Each structure stands twice: as C-alpha cells, then as structure tokens.
Amino acid sequence: MNPTRRRRLWFVLALLAAAAVAAVLVASALQRNIAYLYTPNEVLSGTAGEAVSSGEARFRLGGMVATDSFRREEGSLEARFRVTDGDAELEVVYDRILPDLFREGQAVVATGRMRDGVFVAEDVLAKHDETYVPKEVADKMGLAHARHNVDDAPPAEATQ
Amino acid sequence: MLPELGQAALLLALLAALLQALFPLAGAAGNRAAWMAVARPAAFAQLALLACAYAALTAAFVQQDFSVKYVADNSNSLLPMVYRYTAVWGAHEGSMLLWALMLGIWNAAVASWSRRLPDPVMARVLGVIGLVAIGFLSFLVFTSNPFERLLPAAAEGHDLNPLLQDPGMIIHPPMLYVGYIGFVVPFAFAIAALLEGQVDARWLRWTRPWTNVAWGFLTLGIMLGSWWAYYELGWGGWWFWDPVENASFMPWLVGAALIHSQAVTEKRGSFGGWTLLLAIAAFSLSLLGAFLVRSGVLTSVHSFAADPGRGLFILTFLALVIGGALALYVLRAPGLPQGRPFAAASRETLLLVNNLLLAAACAMVLLGTLYPLLADALDLGKVSVGPPYFGTLFILLMAPLVLLVPLGPLTRWQQEQPSRPLALLMPWLGLALVLAVVAYFMAPQGPLKTAAGVFASVWVGLGTLRFAWTRLRASGRAFTPEMLGMVLGHAGIAVFLVGALLVEAQNVQQEVAMKAGDTARIGRYAFRFDGVERVQGPNYIADRGLVQVSRDGRVLAMLHPEKRAYASGGQIMTDAGIHAGLFADSFAALGEPLGDGAWAVRLQIKPFVRWVWAGALLMALGGFVTALDRRFRRVSADPPAPRGRDGAPSMPGGGT
Numbered sequence: 001m002n003p004t005r006r007r008r009l010w011f012v013l014a015l016l017a018a019a020a021v022a023a024v025l026v027a028s029a030l031q032r033n034i035a036y037l038y039t040p041n042e043v044l045s046g047t048a049g050e051a052v053s054s055g056e057a058r059f060r061l062g063g064m065v066a067t068d069s070f071r072r073e074e075g076s077l078e079a080r081f082r083v084t085d086g087d088a089e090l091e092v093v094y095d096r097i098l099p100d101l102f103r104e105g106q107a108v109v110a111t112g113r114m115r116d117g118v119f120v121a122e123d124v125l126a127k128h129d130e131t132y133v134p135k136e137v138a139d140k141m142g143l144a145h146a147r148h149n150v151d152d153a154p155p156a157e158a159t160q
Numbered sequence: 161m162l163p164e165l166g167q168a169a170l171l172l173a174l175l176a177a178l179l180q181a182l183f184p185l186a187g188a189a190g191n192r193a194a195w196m197a198v199a200r201p202a203a204f205a206q207l208a209l210l211a212c213a214y215a216a217l218t219a220a221f222v223q224q225d226f227s228v229k230y231v232a233d234n235s236n237s238l239l240p241m242v243y244r245y246t247a248v249w250g251a252h253e254g255s256m257l258l259w260a261l262m263l264g265i266w267n268a269a270v271a272s273w274s275r276r277l278p279d280p281v282m283a284r285v286l287g288v289i290g291l292v293a294i295g296f297l298s299f300l301v302f303t304s305n306p307f308e309r310l311l312p313a314a315a316e317g318h319d320l321n322p323l324l325q326d327p328g329m330i331i332h333p334p335m336l337y338v339g340y341i342g343f344v345v346p347f348a349f350a351i352a353a354l355l356e357g358q359v360d361a362r363w364l365r366w367t368r369p370w371t372n373v374a375w376g377f378l379t380l381g382i383m384l385g386s387w388w389a390y391y392e393l394g395w396g397g398w399w400f401w402d403p404v405e406n407a408s409f410m411p412w413l414v415g416a417a418l419i420h421s422q423a424v425t426e427k428r429g430s431f432g433g434w435t436l437l438l439a440i441a442a443f444s445l446s447l448l449g450a451f452l453v454r455s456g457v458l459t460s461v462h463s464f465a466a467d468p469g470r471g472l473f474i475l476t477f478l479a480l481v482i483g484g485a486l487a488l489y490v491l492r493a494p495g496l497p498q499g500r501p502f503a504a505a506s507r508e509t510l511l512l513v514n515n516l517l518l519a520a521a522c523a524m525v526l527l528g529t530l531y532p533l534l535a536d537a538l539d540l541g542k543v544s545v546g547p548p549y550f551g552t553l554f555i556l557l558m559a560p561l562v563l564l565v566p567l568g569p570l571t572r573w574q575q576e577q578p579s580r581p582l583a584l585l586m587p588w589l590g591l592a593l594v595l596a597v598v599a600y601f602m603a604p605q606g607p608l609k610t611a612a613g614v615f616a617s618v619w620v621g622l623g624t625l626r627f628a629w630t631r632l633r634a635s636g637r638a639f640t641p642e643m644l645g646m647v648l649g650h651a652g653i654a655v656f657l658v659g660a661l662l663v664e665a666q667n668v669q670q671e672v673a674m675k676a677g678d679t680a681r682i683g684r685y686a687f688r689f690d691g692v693e694r695v696q697g698p699n700y701i702a703d704r705g706l707v708q709v710s711r712d713g714r715v716l717a718m719l720h721p722e723k724r725a726y727a728s729g730g731q732i733m734t735d736a737g738i739h740a741g742l743f744a745d746s747f748a749a750l751g752e753p754l755g756d757g758a759w760a761v762r763l764q765i766k767p768f769v770r771w772v773w774a775g776a777l778l779m780a781l782g783g784f785v786t787a788l789d790r791r792f793r794r795v796s797a798d799p800p801a802p803r804g805r806d807g808a809p810s811m812p813g814g815g816t
Contacts, residue, residue: 026524026553030531033549037542060544075758077673077751096671097751097760100394100723100732 035060035111040083040090043114055114061090061121065104083108083119094121101126163228166216167307170257173209173264174297176202180267181290184283188355196283203271203286206293210264214257217306218248227313230254230306236319236728238699246330247320252470253306255333259450260296262337263344267293270345270370276793281363284352285345292344295477303470319728322700328388336381336408340446342374343411346418347443350436351485354492359436364426369787371422371439372645375415376783382408383776394734394749396669396764398772401550406529407449410522414442417518419783420511428573430499430508434515437493440485445522447478452529503575510568514561521557525550562616562657565650566623569643570630584630585623592618604683606665613661621654645786649779656775662768669764675757685746686710687719687763692750700724702735705759707748709739716741719748721761745769 187195719737751760
C-alpha cells in the first residue's frame with residue numbers, strides 16, 4: 001500500500017469509528033429520553049406495561065381534564081384533578097403553576113410517573129388555542145371521544 | 161374590491177414566477193440572450209405584484225374588513241392599530257404571504273446586484289429562484305389563500321392570538337423568514353453551478369455575502385424568538401428544544417457550516433462539492449422547517465391547526481426540491497475539480513472538523529425532531545424526545561468545536577506547524593484554566609457547568625482577541641471587514657457561552673404561594689409581594705401583581721407581572737415582570753389565584769441571561785459586517801485565490 005492509500009484507509013477507519021461512537025451515543029440518549037404517551041385507560045388496564053404502572057417509567061399522560069374534578073387547598077399550590085379518556089379516569093397531582101390554557105373539559109398532556117395509584121406530574125401542557133387539540137392526543141382518543149362526547153362538556157373556568 | 165385586487169396580484173405574481181423560471185433556464189441551456197434577459201424584469205414585476213398583494217391584505221386589516229375570512233379570524237375591532245399591521249403575519253395564510261414577499265425581495269435584490277455575473281449564470285440563478293417562487297406562490301394560491309371572502313361578513317373578528325400581541329412578535333417572524341428564505345440564494349447558485357458543471361471562485365465570491373446576510377438574519381430571528389419566549393411564555397426559559405425552534409436551528413447550524421466551507425472553496429478551491437451540498441441542505445432544511453410548522457404534525461407551542469392538504473403539498477414540494485437537487489448533484493458533482501491538497505495540520509483540516517461537527521449536530525437535532533414522527537409511522541407508539549437528549553448530545557458535539565475556534569484563524573492554509581499557533585495561545589489557555597478553577601470554587605451552585613462556561617468563554621474570547629491583536633499589530637496588512645466579521649462572530653460565541661452555561665448553572669427558581677406582604681428569599685435577593693390590582697388594557701383586563709425586588713436589602717425595582725384576560729376570546733395570558741440586569745435578571749410571573757388572597761408566583765434569578773442574546777447579536781453582526789467586504793464586489797476576473805492573500809493570512813503577523 002502506498003502512503004496516500006494508507007492515509008486514506010486510516011481516515012476512513014477513523015470516520016467509521018467516530019460514526020459508530022456517535023450512533024451508540026445517540027441511540028442511548030434517545031433511549032433514555034423518550035417519553036411515551038398513554039391514556040388513563042391504557043395505564044389503569046395495564047396495557048401500557050408494568051414499568052408504567054409501577055412508577056418506574058416516566059411517561060406522558062394525555063386526555064381531557066374531567067369536569068368538576070379540579071381541587072385545590074386554599075392558599076396552597078398543590079392541585080389535584082382527574083384526566084379522562086372517556087373510558088377511565090386517573091387522578092393527577094401537580095404542585096407547580098398550571099399553564100394559562102388549563103381548563104376542565106379541555107385537552108392536557110402531563111409528564112410524570114405513577115406513585116401509589118396517582119399520577120405525579122412534573123410538567124403539564126395544555127392545548128394552545130381554542131380549536132387545537134394535540135394531534136397525538138386526538139389520535140389516541142379518537143374512538144373514546146366519539147363514543148362519550150367528552151368534548152361537549154361545558155368548559156369550566158378552572159383558573160379564575 | 162381591494163382583496164380581489166390582491167388576489168389578482170398574487171395570480172399575476174405566480175405568472176411572473178413562471179416566466180422567470182422557464183425562459184431564463186431554457187435560454188441559458190440554448191444560449192439565447194433574449195430569453196435570458198426575461199429574468200430581471202420578471203423578478204422586478206414579481207416583487208411589485210407581491211407588494212401590491214401584501215398591501216391589499218394590510219389594508220384589509222387596517223380597515224377591519226371582516227368580510228375577509230383571514231382578517232375576521234385574526235383581528236378584532238378592539239385590536240390596537242400597530243397590531244393590525246402585524247396581525248397580517250399572525251397566522252398561517254398571512255405568514256405565507258410574508259414569506260413569499262421576502263422571497264420576492266431577495267429575488268429582486270439578486271436581480272439588481274448580479275450584473276457582474278456572466279449572463280448564463282445570472283439566468284440560471286434567477287431561473288432557480290423562479291422555480292422556488294412557483295412552489296411558494298402556488299402553495300399560497302391553491303391551499304392557503306389569504307384573500308378568501310367570508311359571506312356573510314362577520315360582525316366582529318375573532319382576535320389575534322394574544323401571545324402575538326407583543327412588540328417582540330412584531331419583528332421576530334419577518335427576521336426569521338428573511339433568514340430562512342435567504343438561503344435560496346446559495347441554493348440557486350449551487351444548482352446553477354451544477355447545471356453549468358463548474359464551480360468558479362468568482363461566482364462563489366459573489367454568493368458569500370448573500371449567505372452571510374441570510375445567516376445573520378436567521379440568527380437575529382432565532383434570538384428574538386428566544387427573547388420573546390423568555391418574557392412572554394412566563395416560564396423564564398430561553399430555549400426549549402421545541403420542534404419549531406429546532407426547525408429554525410437546523411438551517412442555522414448548516415448555514416454556519418456553509419459560511420465556513422464557502423470561504424475555503426472560494427480561497428483554496430477545496431470542498432467544492434461539499435459546499436454545494438451544504439447550500440442544498442441549508443435551503444432544504446428551511447423548507448423542512450416550513451413543513452414541520454405548517455402541517456401541524458408535531459406537538460409544539462407553535463403549532464397551527466393541522467391541515468393535511470397543506471402538509472401534503474409542502475411534502476411534495478420538499479420531495480421535488482430535495483430529490484431534484486440531489487439527483488443533479490449525484491450526476492454532476494463527480495465532475496467538479498478537486499481543490500489543492502492540504503496537510504493534516506492546516507486550516508483546511510480545522511474547517512473540515514468544524515463542518516463535520518456542525519453537520520453532525522444538525523443531524524442529531526434532525527433525528528430527535530423527527531423521531532416522534534418515525535416512531536408513529538412505524539407504530540412504535542406515541543413518543544416525545546425530551547430536552548436532555550438534545551442538551552447532552554449538543555454539548556458533547558460542540559465542546560470540541562469550542563476548543564478549536566481560537567486555533568482556526570491563527571493556523572495557516574495548506575500546511576502548518578501545530579506548535580506555532582499553540583505557542584501563541586498557550587498563555588490564554590493557562591489563564592482560562594486558572595479562571596475556571598477559581599470559578600469552580602467560588603460558584604454557589606453548579607460548579608462544573610460554571611467552570612466549563614468560564615473556561616470556554618475566556619478561551620474563545622481571548623483566543624479570538626489574540627488573533628485580532630496579531631493582525632492589527634502587523635503593519636502593512638489590512639484588517640478587512642471580512643476579518644472583523646469573523647472576530648465579531650467568534651467573540652459572539654464567547655459571550656453566548658457565558659450566558660448559556662452560567663444561566664444553566666446558576667439559575668434559581670421558586671414557585672410559591674404568596675399573600676400580600678409575604679417575602680420570598682432567593683440567595684441575596686428578596687421578593688416582597690404587595691398584592692394584585694386590576695388594570696384595564698386596550699383589549700384586555702389584567703390582574704397586575706406588585707412585586708418589590710431587592711438585593712442585600714437595597715430595593716432594585718418594582719416588578720409588574722400580569723395575568724391578562726383578553727376581551728374577545730376569553731384567553732388568559734401571562735406577562736412576566738422582569739428587572740433586566742447585566743449580571744442577573746430578576747423575574748416574577750403570576751400563576752393563578754389560590755383563594756384566600758394568595759397567588760401562585762414564579763420567582764427566578766437568572767444570572768447572565770442577557771449574554772445569551774448579546775452573543776447572538778454579535779454573531780449576527782459578524783455576518784453582516786463580513787458581507788460588507790469590498791473584496792466580494794470586485795469586478796476583476798483575477799485568478800482564483802493565489803496563495804496567502806485575502807482575509808486568510810498565510811503568514812499571520814505573530815509568526816513573523
């Protein structure tokens with residue numbers, strides 16, 4: 001092998017090694033940081049998996065905030081409400097500031113884990129305007145939605 | 161009547177774009193001068209027509225013409241006058257019109273400042289821009305007509321999204337669009353070069369300022385968006401790795417790689433094919449950004465209502481542009497001339513590493529952004545990729561780049577003795593390390609990030625100044641705008657690093673329930689909550705909190721965080737109260753009333769957060785200053801880059 005070729009070979013090998021390292025890093029980072037979206041029914045019926053119901057896995061809970069389910073102690077930040085997909089309801093507890101667009105009867109996506117049968121949320125996202133429901137929530141809830149007509153619940157003012 | 165005129169102008173603009181694409185491209189292929197001459201008038205006509213259409217829509221907003229559906233959806237009789245002008249780009253259809261207008265402006269600018277290019281090159285460049293304009297204008301006309309009538313007319317408009325009723329929002333989208341669409345110029349040049357079958361250094365020199373200006377505007381646009389999110393979303397964050405932010409960040413990363421690789425190709429003839437590929441990628445990623453934002457396929461704070469028809473149109477357009485460009489590249493690129501060979505230790509190698517790292521970072525962001533779509537398509541479930549994925553990998557990829565930044569300008573082209581630039585920088589490396597150690601032990605929290613931030617910014621900042629000093633001291637050598645731009649851009653990185661890493665490390669946040677008279681303490685700062693008052697705005701009612709912030713017992717400011725309820729839609733919106741400081745911002749945002757006179761309040765101390773945007777501003781300025789270099793406007797057909805001249809010193813003064 002002449003020197004030019006050898007240098008090229010080294011270059012290609014280095015590039016391949018770098019690509020392999022990068023692929024491994026990216027795959028592991030993805031693995032650790034993706035969060036699946038489940039509906040209350042999937043969590044409670046166990047189809048979401050053991051890791052989810054045991055509280056081991058961090059996941060996103062999607063659904064509608066159930067009407068008349070919002071509770072808060074006077075003067076305290078901790079809020080409790082139930083998220084429903086029409087088939088099942090799951091209790092959620094959250095001790096930070098809720099987003100402006102949070103309302104009963106509206107779509108919500110919360111990130112967190114299960115603890116003692118309650119979903120402890122670290123982060124709550126509400127829909128972004130009056131007509132918009134996150135597409136993934138809409139997809140997941142499509143059937144239940146149609147059956148139970150969840151959307152037609154009168155929007156209660158939860159934040160005022 | 162006016163909206164119909166606007167509609168007609170839009171259709172005529174589409175016609176002008178068709179003429180601009182067909183005749184010049186065919187003329188360049190068949191060498192017909194008369195056909196090629198169509199390009200310029202068509203470009204100017206297109207801009208004039210688009211300006212008319214845009215003016216017609218603006219007039220509809222100003223006059224509150226609720227018989228136009230888009231106006232009725234995005235305006236309201238209570239809307240203050242200034243926001244009537246900006247509401248034009250407040251939603252999908254108008255944004256696309258603004259986008260088309262920006263394309264028209266770039267197009268006309270290229271038409272006016274391309275007189276030094278040979279006619280066939282000019283014809284091809286304008287022809288390709290014409291093709292892109294056809295895509296945008298037919299998208300506008302066929303799927304997103306802003307002039308659609310609403311019959312019968314609405315009595316009252318629906319109102320502009322309150323989030324957008326804000327000064328920051330007035331300039332963020334136009335800046336971003338100018339940047340996005342500006343990459344059409346290097347793209348058109350790349351396609352023209354591939355059609356021509358050669359990359360001439362003179363034409364490449366002509367494109368460089370365009371790329372720099374587009375990148376500068378994109379930087380400004382992203383910066384404004386980040387600043388806006390900081391004070392308007394009420395979370396106090398400045399970057400969320402949200403899909404739409406990512407959509408603007410990907411072309412930015414590739415654009416940054418492109419401005420470096422263009423310099424190499426222009427000066428040394430190397431990386432010719434790679435530069436063309438990057439130009440294609442930057443523009444394709446801009447289009448991909450449009451697709452992600454407009455089709456509503458991703459859950460994001462920016463999502464507009466989903467419309468599958470539009471998504472499909474953009475996807476087809478995207479496939480045509482990327483597929484066509486890449487096919488052309490595969491056919492023609494192997495025939496491109498190779499650049500001069502260079503040694504392993506040379507500026508070319510450093511810039512190659514720069515390009516690989518930036519491209520890898522872009523690929524990483526692309527994967528994370530599209531992964532939820534992929535997983536959905538492959539039935540792997542509904543997933544989202546969390547910010548830690550982006551944060552970790554981005555820091556891993558950018559760390560080596562930051563380490564190499566000061567070396568680049570001090571290293572010679574083609575071949576270098578590695579010890580020479582290292583010797584120049586050694587004292588500053590030492591200083592950076594010492595300061596990092598000091599910062600590590602002095603930091604009240606997050607010592608590792610603080611130390612990393614201090615080290616990286618001192619190293620990049622002083623290393624860049626070392627280059628500037630070397631050049632200034634060397635007599636008889638000009639300090640060109642191109643060099644000044646580079647120094648500003650790299651200094652911008654240093655300033656940005658201070659902000660980004662220190663605010664991450666030192667940020668303190670509390671969410672507390674407060675009653676009037678309560679005081680919350682964060683370190684040396686104290687926030688006293690003085691209750692909430694009702695105030696009436698032009699089109700909203702607000703609860704305005706009174707928060708007195710003091711440091712070490714000395715009163716700094718009275719913050720007025722607001723919770724606004726807009727009259728039209730009943731939407732609630734948070735407006736944070738911020739006391740800006742060079743070294744730290746104090747931040748207060750109201751949550752909801754908790755009953756019994758208590759309110760949820762989010763309090764934050766954000767050290768050095770202003771430096772994030774100051775750094776971005778410097779980078780953008782660097783792009784603009786570089787574009788001013790007279791060298792790019794030189795007429796003479798001098799031979800491509802004789803060794804060791806121009807902004808690239810083959811013998812930096814320090815070595816002599």
